[in-house]
Amino acid sequence: MVVVSRSTPFRMNIYHFKKGTEICNYSYSNNILSVKLNRKRLVVCLEEALYIHDIKDMKLLKSLRNTPSNPKGLCALSVNHSNSYLVYPGSSTAGEITLYDAMNLSMVTVISAHASPVAAISFNASGTHLASASEKGTVIRVFSIPDGVKLFEFRRGMKRYVSISSLSFSADEQFLCASSNTETVHIFKLEHHNPSKESSSWTAYMGKVFSAASTYLPSQVSDMMHQDRAFAIVRLSVSGQKNVSGLAMIQKVLRLLVTSLDGHLYIYNVDPQEGGDCRLVKKHRLFESNDEDPVETELQDESLSYATTVKTTNQNSPSSSSLTG
Template sequence: MSLGAGQSAEGTNAGGIFVQFNQDCTSLVAGSSNGYHLFALTPDDGVEEIYASRSGQDTCLVDRLFSSSLVAIVTVQAPRKLIVCHYKKGTEICNYSYSNTILAVKLNRSRLIVCLEESLHIHNIRDMKILHTIRDTPPNPRGLCALSPCVDNCYVAYPGSSAVGEVQIFDAVHLNAKCVISAHDSGLAALAWSQCGRRLATASERGTVIRVFAVPTRERLYEFRRGVKRCVAIACLAFSACGALLAATSNTETVHVFRLGAAPAPGEAEDGWLGWLASAARAGAGLLPAHVQDVLAQGRAVAAARLPVTGHRAVAAITSSPRAPRLLVATSAGVLYVYALPAEDGADCALLHEHQLLRPDATAAAAPRCYAGAVRGPDAPHTESARAEQLGAALESSPPRGPFDLRDHKHFPPMRGADDDAQ
């Protein structure tokens, strides 16, 4: 669920803002030309900025570990270096340099994954040591990869081919290849894990068909047709926390929402000409060519959201609020749109709020913010004990596994000022 800025990272939108939801979609991170920013998603459909680094460095990748203080960043000035920070203290915990440009960074409570164009590096989140390197992967210039949020099914998915939609599944805990999924005939464009880590959604470069597979059995569970009029570039796939809904953004103005297991009950009518054809196909099963039956059997979007402004790459999240489920769409223009999901299938999502997070042309002029904690330089040495102590401190504020309540302010502790830190 990410989009990038300034380089060929996953979801790149050159000249824009990098935006990404955290693993449980309770907060949002943004990288700008002047640093990185953390936002809390409030229960009243609002957004609250809880931190701004104001480092003066153009941040092209940033990821926050759930609601903890641990943040991983990559800058345009040093695209081969990963910096791990404790944002509340304003300190750098450690940094690692790689042989090539870092294209994507993924985190869960057990592992940190760094994706280069032809390799993947797996770190232990507790001490940041490299546990394993997957070398000589097929060329992956967009840094396409996905890490399951669930440590019980800690799988990494990445392209197994640059020509066809083959997905390699790697077990990041036991450090072995799990399975290979032949997902599409054309190259992969998007990957996303469900919260439980047992379902993987895929989309190809053609952008018309989205599939959901069971892992590690490789069974194709669902198939959705995004549209029949044109091929598009899928930018993001995102499951809801319950796994019942799947959102897809693309280079068009429409964000589609699909319901898993939403096939009509026997005798229930489907609207539109495609529904009529599907009903006819079921009535004459076995009389039509197999590929025609496959197309007619594909599910369709149960809801759609229309973005007010086009031309910007977008990422989505489906969250549960005290009121009702919400569809959130963040764009590389630094805008977050909040939509209400309709009660009835087939209706459009109503736009409730539009939040301006950052402006691409204004972030560089923002005033710097000072912190009491001494910020280590990117090349400062770190002892093993000091690194372990800072990693432990950054991780300990992460809430325990289980459901997250957006109404609980302990998940988003207030940012202390410099005077508070000095006491």
């Protein structure tokens, strides 16, 4: 376990979690903004430098100095140590992402991901896909790794710029969720549409018409016509607060988990076939307070969001309205 405290933000302490003893500690020239690790590498991010350590003996392997200004400590390290890729902003003024091989300690490529600076980046579990969002927060893109080819492009919204606080892939790498400082969490489905299945339909015909028309339109309008919208949406009860979201399989059912600065964990059902609005199943308070509200709130009326959930939950648990932690 790696700990960076507010009282000494320039020092990193590494503990043996089970034994509860300190293994070692390192101090740096400036405040530590983020720490990433997998089974092979540990990466420490400062505002203008990154340090790569060998997780086995904590030996410093590489110092990446004079990197573009990164005041938020934005970086990501693949959890798949066989694909130990590291990404961080390649520019403080443009949406470039530097892809670095943390295992072989070599530069791979620079991905031109967005027009404006990058605000969020995240790998999938296998380290083969990278999701990114810019400071505008309107478009989310997914790239293949290590070649940096764009695979998907999703539009989160058009009316307002937002601050994307987290991007997270599902474990099966079929879905991607994005949360921001707004009241909405978007879930996108990573699938390529097959036009041949609907070749005779009116939808397919109109799609071809729009596709042909887009070649005569300005590039901004053309890009919007080819961007996919959210597959599923969660509408939070609070807005304006930073939150972090993730997708997980609980009792063999896909759930969205959201934690926010209001001190709660929210769990929603996600229908992997139909998508749409997701229903809140449980609300859990993450820390104690002086009020008398229960720590956990079961929302039994909301738990029956779709037939698959009911069937699977009944088969795998004593109570259809309960969730394991």
